[in-house]
Amino acid sequence: MPTRVHPLLGAFAALVFLFLLAPLVIIVGASLSDTTYLTFPPQGLSLRWFANIFQIEAFRRTAITSLQVAFLGTALSLLIGVPAAYALNRYRVELPRWLSTLFVLPILVPEIVFGFSLLKSITIGSGLPVFPSLILGHALLVLPYSVRVVGASLASFDFSIEEAAMSLGCPPLRTFLTVVLPNIQAGVIAAFILAFITSINDVSVSVFLTGPGISTLPIQILAHMEQFFDPTIASVSVLLMLVTVGVMAIIEATLGLTFLTK
Amino acid sequence: MTKLAKWGLPLPATIAVVVLLIIPVALTIATTFGEAKGAFSTYAAFFNSGFRRAVLFRTLEVALITTALSLVIGFVTAYVIAQMPGRLKSIMIIAAVFPLLTGVVVRSFAWLIILGKNGIVNDTLMSIGLITEPLSMLYTEGSVIVAMVYLFVPLMILTLTGVLEGIPRDLTEASASLGAKPIPTFLQVILPLATPGLIVGAVLVFTGSFTSYATPQLLGGEKQMMMGTFLYQRAMVTFDWVGASTVAAIMVVITIAIVSIMSRIARRLNPMAV
Amino acid sequence: MKAARFIQMATVISLATLGGAATASAQSKTFTISWWGYNGEKMNANIIEPFKKICDCNIVFETGNNADRLNKLKLRDGKGVDVIYLSDSFSQQGIEQGMFKEIDQSKIPNLKEIYELGRAPQGKYGPAYTIGRVGLVYDSAKVNPPITSWNDLWRPDLKSAVSLPGITTTAGPMAVIQAGKHAGVDPYADTEKTFKAVEALKSNVVKNYNTGSELVNLISTGEVRVAMAQDFTLASMQAAVKTMTWAKLKEGDIATVNTINISKGSENVDLAYKFIDFILSKDVQQKEAEQGVDAPINTKVQLTPDQAKIWTYGAEQVGSLSLISYSKMNAAKTEWIDQWNEVFGK
Secondary structure, eight states: OOOOOOHHHHHHHHHHHHHHHHHHHHHHHHHTBSSSSOOSSOSSBOOHHHHHHHHOHHHHHHHHHHHHHHHHHHHHHHHHHHHHHHHHHHTTTTSOTHHHHHTTHHHHSOHHHHHHHHIIIIIHHHOOOHHHHHHHHHHHHHHHIIIIIHHHHHHTOOHHHHHHHHHTTOOHHHHIIIIIHHHTHHHHHHHHHHHHHHHHHOOHHHHHHOBTTBOOHHHHHHHHHHHOOSTHHHHHHHHHHHHHHHHHHHHHHHTOGGGGOO | OHHHHHHHTTHHHHHHHIIIIIHHHHHHHHGGGOOTTOTTHHHHHHHHOHHHHHHHHHHHHHHHHHHHHHHHHHHHHHHHHHHSOHHHHHHHHHHHHGGGGSOHHHHHHHHHHHHSTTSHHHHHHHHTTSOSSOOOOTTSHHHHHHHHHHHHHHHHHHHHHHHHHHSOHHHHHHHHHTTOOHHHHIIIIIHHHHHHHHHHHHHHHHHHHHHOOHHHHHHHOGGGOOHHHHHHHHHHTSOOHHHHHHHHHHHHHHHHHHHHHHHHHHHHHOTTOO | OHHHHHHHHHHHHHHHHHHHTTSOOOOSSEEEEEEOOOSHHHHIIIIIHHHHHHHOOEEEEEEOOHHHHHHHHHHTTTOSOSEEEEEHHHHHHHHHTTOBOOOOGGGOGGGGGBOHHHHSTTTTSOOEEEEEEEEEEEETTTOSSOOOSGGGGGOGGGTTOEEOBOTTSSSHHHHHHHHHHHHTSOTTTOHHHHHHHHHHHGGGBSOOBSSHHHHHHHHHTTSOSEEEEEGGGHHHHHHHOTTEEEOOOTTOOEEEEEEEEEBTTOSOHHHHHHHHHHHHSHHHHHHHHHTTSSOOOBTTOOOOHHHHTTSOOSHHHHHTOBOOOHHHHHHHHHHHHHHHHHHHHO
């Protein structure tokens, strides 16, 4: 049941969206330009920089790796992060305070130092292959989102509802899935989105964890840009937005777009 | 049962952080104490340099301003979004995420087009006669902050919308029906309940902006060097990992201090905040 | 610490068995090349596929920029790759860190066909496989009189018009060397006077760039009119601003080379020699040059004037260039970075 929003607040939000979306107009424009350099307004319209993404084999290959890593890494981080977030809120009084700080550490340590240390002591120390270490590194990198963003949603959850369900004989896991989870759904989805995007854009950690035969899309894009200064990079950004819109359209058609919210 | 859940549920994530992050990073940072000139010599060298202190203070300043601006902008926007009907709400959330999908190089190109000497802002201001000479807006602390706020407002919106949604509407309505004006309702009901979200957002934005290096480098240049760029130079250009780890250790200590101050403030506003 | 180490290993091993099954185990004969990763299609057609027929092996790449790959090679103690492509200042760092094998020139017959300058640019280590220049570019429509000397960088009419390569890029330290020459001192010996000259440049500098794409953006948006640049960026700058011109400097340009080295831990040394010999051969160099990938260093490559115009090409041009002393430069680099930060950071 929406309530009325003060016009001043509404106007402020509109300005914020203008601020957020205006640079995107420039990026979309630049991606369509028929020039070998980034320019705005675009000079001549062309889709060749989009075609370029699909024609270069290294982009296709690394895009698949990036998607796999982002998906598995995010899933792994939610799998271990959500239970931690739950415990931190459910047993807030009993658990030590430093525990919640612990889960911010992965974004608190500068990424290249994290990547360097991980490569030095884990991958090389134990001979772990490149692909699993990439996934582990990404899962840890995005863990703060899984724990803290979900945790923020749990903070306003009324745990007495859960107790009521359990006292009526509902087993704990089922209680969590049917009573707790629907109430923090927006938080879990926000965490997933933030984690996924962080993982798919990551350069600093991936730089160290990729190895012979395995690379990720952002690193491949940087490699391309060592030599070419064309709008391919803008096209990649636009393509990511289009994919997002596409995924949303599918969700809209199947589940209804209100899934993001309660 | 409770005891098992209490300690068992956070265990996998705790082990992951300890094994994959704390031990490896501690081993790296331990190298900074092994210098021949004494255990803390690299740290003394850092703080003895006026230039490095200036970089540290600038980084703190930029990160704090970015955090404050992102908090206010993100909170108000998330509040408005949370009031919207379901479908529009989802569309707005998706739109807010779009800036995060752009790479840093194209994003800074867009700012070049907007804030540059021949950019849109300067052109507009000149054509309406407000200025006669183009303003130098790029490569200032301001341009770095604008670009960082741009990147962190979406994160704040995403974090806070979920939290504001969770505040039971009947609570605010009850407060209003009891005759409370909007501002007291906001201060006494909404703000305390949103505090956990605000603090999580603030922590994520502060740590993110404090450690960033690509945005300050592209939009600030050398005049606005920040700790992340400085660390990057040490690690990836001179291969001086002891120096880089020193910078990292200083950054970690400062961030932990700031994060715990933030948590303390949050607990004062709302004792339930983690 | 022991317990921690144990937990660490146990976790890693259990996770490895879970996730590691997905990655195939190494083949018996795999040749690993570390290089940048751009122009993959042409590299594949011109070099990789033909070489596979020679070596009868699998070829795997590690990609990334100079610093990333050299850092990783060092962390692995010189193992994991067989040959590594690097730009000159980074290969010098790799040499100083003991990451490469010394080269036995008799195993690379094609060395005799390449320019003298490229055969052993860094002592007993890997040869250069391509050559380029660092010089000045300027917008001839807006900069008058034209740029004819490195000293023109200090001209008062170029206030807020210049971009230099950042000190941490390949060409960055060369800006310092030119500043030393401008001040009439040896930059390695008299850091103080050298950086006085760098400081005198500050009011002319809008922003220093860290990547080629950043430079092209600065030029195309009109933020910058004069830059110190590497030749391979010229074509893109001219596409954006037609009047961008490569300055004819009376002191001449500075040479830069990209090298290829055999890593210390290579397990396929014979193949590595064969590979290096192959990429220096006339046929490969000819194809790479014709397709705009790399400037040729093999003296037998023949290009039409049109093909040659984007490259440093021909005995006369190559002869006019000189290499800088990488070992001296790397020794000074840490100090220079600090000084540079102080000058431009204020």
